[in-house]
Amino acid sequence: MKNEIKKQIIKAPKQAKYLSDFLTDLPKGIFNKKQTNVGGTHLALTHPENYIIIAPTVELIKNKVENQANLPYPVFGLYADVPNSDFREYIRKNEVHHIMVTYDSLPKLIRWLAALDIDAYTYNALLDEYHLTLLTMGYRERAIVGMMEHITKFSHYTLMSATPVADEFVPQVLKEMDYTEVEWENNLILKPQRIRTPNPYAVAANIIEMYKEGEIWLDVDGISVQSEEGFFFLNSVKGIKNIIDRAELTPDEVKIVCSDTLRNRETLGSEFKISGSLSENRKFTFITSKAFEGSDFFSQTGVVYVISDAKRKHTLIDIQTQLYQCAGRIRTESNPFRTKLFHIYSTGYATQTKDDFDKEQQERIQHSKVIIDTQNKATKEIRLAYRPRLSKDLESDFILYNEEEDRYEYNEIKEKFAEFAFNLTNSIYKNGLALRKAYSEAGVDAGDEGYVYADEFDDQDFIKSVSTSSFKDLLIHYCHLRDMQLLYDERELIKQYEREYPKFKYYYERLTSAEISTCKYVERALDEKIYSKSPQVKNAVAKEVFLAFKLNLFYSLKDAKQMLKDIYKKVGSKASAKSTDLSAYFEVENTARRLDDKRVDGLVLTRRK
Structure with missing residues (x-):
C-alpha cells in the first residue's frame, strides 16, 4: 500500500506575520507555508549558512536580486547567459553564498562549484514554489527531472510552497518526504468572484473601458472604494494583444510582464515593450505565468483579474495552486483589494471522458x-x-x-502531470458547477450557485456591467448589417465582427438569413444545418431516397416523412424531415386516397429530376 502524506503542524503565534517571527530555518522536506508574502524565501536569503535557492523562473530571480539592498548577504542570480567569470568573482569575494538558480541551470551550478573544489551538496537547498514541478512538467520535463535527481542529495533541503498540489497528484517520491505545515491564527481570506462568459477577452476589454471612465468602484466592508489600476493575469501573449487591441490601449497605458522572446515581441508588435515586474507601474498590467509565482507587484488600488479561456488550455488556472499565487502578487499591505480577485472564465470544452x-x-x-x-x-x-x-x-x-x-x-x-492536466482541462473547466466544486475543494467560498453569471456576488452591478452580449445577440446584429444597405462605418463594423467571429461570415455565406433564424442563431444548430447541406451529405441522401421511393406509388404524407427521417438519421444528418423535401428529387403530385374509409393526404412521385 502506498504511503499517505503525514503532516507535522507548526502553529504560528497569534501576532506573527512572517515566518521569521517564529522560525530561524526552513523545515526539511516539504514545507507548506499556507500563505503567500510571509517571507519564506527571505528566511533562506538571510540565513547565515550557504544556501542555494532553486527558482522556477528568471523573473523571480531578477526580482529578488534587484531587491537585495536590505539583505545581510549578497545574492547571486544564475541562469542562462550568466558568465562563469561573474560567478567566480562572487564566490571569491563572499564567505556566505546565497545563490538563486533556475531549474535548468542547477546542474551547471553544481559543476561550477565542483570546478572550484566546492561540494554543492554541503549547501542548504530551497526549491521555491515546488508545486510548479508538476504544473510545468508538460513543457519543462527535462529540466525538472534533472533538478529532482539532485534535490535530495543536499545536506538540508526544503520544497516550499504556499499552494501545494492536491494529494492525489503528488508523486510517491514526494509523499515519502517529511511534510510540515503552518497554521496561522490570522489567515488572509481570499474572496474570489467568478465571471462566467463565452468571451473572457471581451469582458477584460469592457473592464478596461470602465477603468478609463473612472467607473471601477468596489465594495470594501460596506464602503464603495475606487480602483485605479488593473492587474490582468493571463498566460497567453496572443490573448493579451487581443485585449489590448479590443480596448484600443496605447503603450503608455500598458505594462506587459512576459518572457522576452522574439516570438512574444513579434506578437505584441514594435509599439508595446516587454517589462519586468519591478518596472514603473502603468494603469493596466498584463502578466503571464512567467510572474504568476514569486514576483512582487506594488499598488495602492490595484485589483487582480485572472483570465481562463477553456478553448485555450494553457490559459487555465488551477484553483488549488495558481489562483492563490496570483492573488498574492500585489504586496502593498494598505491595498484594500488585496483579498479580492475576479476570475473571468469560459467553460465547456472537455474533449475526453x-x-x-x-x-x-x-x-x-x-x-x-x-x-x-x-x-x-x-x-x-x-x-x-x-x-x-x-x-x-x-x-x-x-x-x-x-x-x-x-x-x-x-x-x-510525468504520470501525475498527465492526471493533473486532464483534471484541469476536462473536469474543472467542464462547466460552472465543476469549477465551483474546485473552489470548494480548495477551501474557497465561491458562492452557492455554480453556474450563474452574476447574482451571487457582492459586486453585482460591476459584474453585470462588464458582461458581454451573447453569441446569439451578436450574430443577429451581424446578419442585420449584412442584410441592409451599408454606410462606410457599418462595413468596418462587419469586418470587425468577421475578425473576431470568423464563423459569422461562414454561416452567412452558406445559409440564408431565414435559415439562420430558423436555427435560432444557435452555433451547434447552424453547424448541423451546414453539414446537412454539404455536397457529401446531399449525395448520400439522394442515393438513399432513390432506393427507398418508387415512381407512381402512393405515399401518405406521414409515411413519406418517416421514411425521410430514417434516411437522414442513417447518413448522420440532423435536418428536420418534411414530405415536401421530396420535391428536390422528384416531380411530385399531391393527392389523397381513401384508406379504411378515411381520407389520407399523400403524394405520388411521377418523375425523377
Whole structure:
C-alpha cells in the first residue's frame, strides 16, 4: 500500500506575520507555508549558512536580486547567459553564498562549484514554489527531472510552497518526504468572484473601458472604494494583444510582464515593450505565468483579474495552486483589494471522458514499463540510440533516463502531470458547477450557485456591467448589417465582427438569413444545418431516397416523412424531415386516397429530376 502524506503542524503565534517571527530555518522536506508574502524565501536569503535557492523562473530571480539592498548577504542570480567569470568573482569575494538558480541551470551550478573544489551538496537547498514541478512538467520535463535527481542529495533541503498540489497528484517520491505545515491564527481570506462568459477577452476589454471612465468602484466592508489600476493575469501573449487591441490601449497605458522572446515581441508588435515586474507601474498590467509565482507587484488600488479561456488550455488556472499565487502578487499591505480577485472564465470544452482517459493512461503506463524493461535488457548500443528520443521529447510515455546508473526508470512525476492536466482541462473547466466544486475543494467560498453569471456576488452591478452580449445577440446584429444597405462605418463594423467571429461570415455565406433564424442563431444548430447541406451529405441522401421511393406509388404524407427521417438519421444528418423535401428529387403530385374509409393526404412521385 502506498504511503499517505503525514503532516507535522507548526502553529504560528497569534501576532506573527512572517515566518521569521517564529522560525530561524526552513523545515526539511516539504514545507507548506499556507500563505503567500510571509517571507519564506527571505528566511533562506538571510540565513547565515550557504544556501542555494532553486527558482522556477528568471523573473523571480531578477526580482529578488534587484531587491537585495536590505539583505545581510549578497545574492547571486544564475541562469542562462550568466558568465562563469561573474560567478567566480562572487564566490571569491563572499564567505556566505546565497545563490538563486533556475531549474535548468542547477546542474551547471553544481559543476561550477565542483570546478572550484566546492561540494554543492554541503549547501542548504530551497526549491521555491515546488508545486510548479508538476504544473510545468508538460513543457519543462527535462529540466525538472534533472533538478529532482539532485534535490535530495543536499545536506538540508526544503520544497516550499504556499499552494501545494492536491494529494492525489503528488508523486510517491514526494509523499515519502517529511511534510510540515503552518497554521496561522490570522489567515488572509481570499474572496474570489467568478465571471462566467463565452468571451473572457471581451469582458477584460469592457473592464478596461470602465477603468478609463473612472467607473471601477468596489465594495470594501460596506464602503464603495475606487480602483485605479488593473492587474490582468493571463498566460497567453496572443490573448493579451487581443485585449489590448479590443480596448484600443496605447503603450503608455500598458505594462506587459512576459518572457522576452522574439516570438512574444513579434506578437505584441514594435509599439508595446516587454517589462519586468519591478518596472514603473502603468494603469493596466498584463502578466503571464512567467510572474504568476514569486514576483512582487506594488499598488495602492490595484485589483487582480485572472483570465481562463477553456478553448485555450494553457490559459487555465488551477484553483488549488495558481489562483492563490496570483492573488498574492500585489504586496502593498494598505491595498484594500488585496483579498479580492475576479476570475473571468469560459467553460465547456472537455474533449475526453474520464473513462477514456483512465483507459489511455493505463495503456501508457503498461507501454512505458514494457519499454523500460526492453531497453534495460538491450545492448549498450541500442540503449544509447534510444536516449535521444527522450531528450528530444519524441516519446509521450512515462520514461526517464538515470545517467548515473545508465538505465531507464519510470517517471511518476510525468504520470501525475498527465492526471493533473486532464483534471484541469476536462473536469474543472467542464462547466460552472465543476469549477465551483474546485473552489470548494480548495477551501474557497465561491458562492452557492455554480453556474450563474452574476447574482451571487457582492459586486453585482460591476459584474453585470462588464458582461458581454451573447453569441446569439451578436450574430443577429451581424446578419442585420449584412442584410441592409451599408454606410462606410457599418462595413468596418462587419469586418470587425468577421475578425473576431470568423464563423459569422461562414454561416452567412452558406445559409440564408431565414435559415439562420430558423436555427435560432444557435452555433451547434447552424453547424448541423451546414453539414446537412454539404455536397457529401446531399449525395448520400439522394442515393438513399432513390432506393427507398418508387415512381407512381402512393405515399401518405406521414409515411413519406418517416421514411425521410430514417434516411437522414442513417447518413448522420440532423435536418428536420418534411414530405415536401421530396420535391428536390422528384416531380411530385399531391393527392389523397381513401384508406379504411378515411381520407389520407399523400403524394405520388411521377418523375425523377
